[in-house]
Amino acid sequence: MLKIKTTKNFFFNSPAKKIFFTFLILFIYRFCNTIPLSGIDQEALKQTFLKFDTNNSIIQILTMYSGGGGVGFLSPFSLGIIPFINASIFIDLLTAIVPSLEKLQTEEGELGRRKLLFFKKLLTLVFSIAQSIFLIFYLKSYIYDSSFFNFSILIIQLTSGTMLLVWLSNLIDNKGIGNGTSILILVNILMSLINKNIFNYEKSDTLFVIEIFILFFLMGLICLSQTSRITIDVVSARQLGVLEKSGNIFFTEKRKKPFEAKENGLSVKFNQAGIFPIIIASNILPFLSYFLSNFIDKKDFPLILNLIYYFLIIGFNYFYTIVFWDPEKISEQLRKASVCILNVTPGQESISYLENVVRSSSFLGGIFLCLILVFFDFLKTILNAPFLNQINLSSLIIVVGVGFEIQKTIRSLYKNILPKFI
DSSP states (O other): OHHHHHHHHHHHTSTHHHHHHHHHHHHHHHHHTTSOOTTBOHHHHHHHHHHHTTTOHHHHHHHHHHOOSSTTOOOTTTTTTHHHHHHHHHHHHHHHHOHHHHHHHHTSHHHHHHHHHHHHHHHHHHHHHHHHHHHHHHTGGGBSOOSHHHHHHHHHHHHHHHHHHHHHHHHHHHHSSSOHHHHHHHHHHHHHHHHTTTTOSOOOHHHHHHHHHHHHHHHHHHHHHHHOEEEEEEEOOTTGGGGGGOSSEEEEESSSOTTOGGGEEEEEESOTTTTHHHHHHHHHHHHHHHHHTTTSOTTTHHHHHHHHHHHHHHHHHHHHHHHHOOHHHHHHHHHHTTOEETTSOTTHHHHHHHHHHHHHHHHHHHHHHHHHHHHHHHHHHHHTOHHHHTOOHHHHHHHHHHHHHHHHHHHHHHHTTGGGGO
């Protein structure tokens, strides 16, 4: 009897409830994606999707992030969570630049964060309307009634769908396991892979085994790019735990000798921005591709597009890190914690040292991501691998990155509760 009661308490008082709630929201979300957008010739649109799935830039981004009810299916949720991502990035950048917004985040606690979230939702509404207008005019040949009233109804449907997704994402953040936006993107990408039927082709056993090995090797490289860190030696680290609240850095203690510089360090990630450079670059590239296709020769277009993509990844990884990782604040926190960098004078010299480390590490992190992409394209070319040709490595990087964050979240949720029931 006691065992049954303990098991019941474990479920209702443990993260299992959060996980179950998250799956419930995802089920509702997937069901919503089966609702068709009214006034659209879905059959003709489906044929276009099937024809241009790997070539058409706008269809690529819809397939990647909206995760519709099937290939070529347009629903009120086809904009996906993209407008909210763009709005969040824009507000975060403004927060790092505008003092009043920075004060909301750092000094006003929960109330300030709610105000920032309201600004993000408001900007999401604006972005949703703008992107809905662009999408409707791009697909106007598939719309039965091209009147202004019908266009307005379609824009309202797409905008309402995006705002509902924002609400579902917030539910996952507040009552589920968190990372709502990333989880929705993960589900969409996985569903797009399922819709492709990536295992449905005639294959050679030896080649298929090689492709699977390469895939796992690439996943290992992606994990390495997301977890690699550089350690800066510090001295007098007695109060080093004060800085653990920072979202972009953390401190490691290799052995329990807190006053020895070689045993303690300030750990800085090579990829401070995580998967955001990939997400931002993947959002921008299809639109650039759409506008540049009329000005660049078709023969050179793929190479130029890849170079632009690599430049966007390196640039956004560098820019994101510079904006959100403030060396002056970190140096000030080190000073307050009675900690200084080994062989570096506190003050301006420490700030310059941290700036150099962060800039070089973010630059190298972006280059490493691009090298993974180049390596993948090279392997696909020399092997002529049918399975790998159906894999979008940018999507795989997002899947691995989000999956890594989810497992860390679940482990942290169970970390403190499991001992109570053992």
